[in-house]
Amino acid sequence: MSFTATQQNEAGESYAVASVAADRAGVAALGSLTIPGRPEHVREARAFVAKALGELHPALENAVLLTSELVTNAVMHSASRCSGGTITIEIGASAGGVRIEVADAGSDLSTPVVRGDAYASDGHGLFLVQTLSDQWGYLRSDKGTTVWCWLTVNAGVAQGAGRRPPGYAASPSGAW
Numbered sequence: 001m002s003f004t005a006t007q008q009n010e011a012g013e014s015y016a017v018a019s020v021a022a023d024r025a026g027v028a029a030l031g032s033l034t035i036p037g038r039p040e041h042v043r044e045a046r047a048f049v050a051k052a053l054g055e056l057h058p059a060l061e062n063a064v065l066l067t068s069e070l071v072t073n074a075v076m077h078s079a080s081r082c083s084g085g086t087i088t089i090e091i092g093a094s095a096g097g098v099r100i101e102v103a104d105a106g107s108d109l110s111t112p113v114v115r116g117d118a119y120a121s122d123g124h125g126l127f128l129v130q131t132l133s134d135q136w137g138y139l140r141s142d143k144g145t146t147v148w149c150w151l152t153v154n155a156g157v158a159q160g161a162g163r164r165p166p167g168y169a170a171s172p173s174g175a176w
Contacts, residue, residue, distance in 0.1 A: 027092035027099050034088045035071075037080030037104065045071040045089050049100065052091045059098045059151040062132050063091075067100055069125035070147050073112070074104035078145060097134070097152040106144035 030052040035041040049067045053060050067089060074080050074087045082105075090101040114126045126147075129136050133149035 026096075027094045030091045030093055032088060032090045034086050037075055037078070037082070037085035037087050039072070039075050041087075042068055042071050042075065045087075045102075048089060049091055053093070053098065057098075058153050062151055063098055063100060066129050066132060066149050066151070067091075067102070069128050070100065070102040070149070073125045073147070074102055074145075077110055078107045079105035080144075096154075097150055099148060099150050101146050101148040103146040104144050106140060111140065112138045112145065112147050 031048065033045065033048040035044050046064050046068050049063050050060065053063055057063070071087055071089065078087075079085060080087050085105050088101075088103040090103070092099045112126055114130050126136075129147075129149050132151075134152040136147070136149040138145055138147040
């Protein structure tokens with residue numbers, strides 16, 4: 001299979017990743033879920049990740065939020081939104097963190113891109129992924145696009161826990 005592996009740096013620029021297989025080394029699969037590529041199924045992806053990680057996992061909140069953003073992007077911007085289209089969510093964990101992958105049917109029109117304009121009415125999904133995850137990237141192949149993110153867990157605390165993107169303030173209850 002031919003594919004292009006890229007990753008985003010802090011400035012949002014894409015660059016090639018030499019070895020994709022090494023990214024999965026030591027990560028145990030927690031589960032996989034395939035859903036229809038429709039907006040009403042995004043909540044199933046969130047529930048799947050929450051159940052796979054368990055309510056006490058230190059990366060739970062960020063993992064659920066980033067899954068929601070990645071699946072929503074797949075629904076909005078890929079061919080998976082067409083009749084019969086599907087999106088597959090895979091989650092894996094190691095002592096060092098959590099990896100989430102969202103695979104869709106791809107798009108001939110666009111690739112995943114971060115839009116950092118805080119005043120734009122949309123386009124904040126990958127900005128959140130870039131801000132809250134420790135690493136993220138995507139793979140494009142003739143079968144579609146897989147966007148992944150990594151949340152580091154260190155000494156029982158998720159590295160991204162409590163991080164807020166610039167310009168986003170927490171409500172008094174702590175929710176966004």
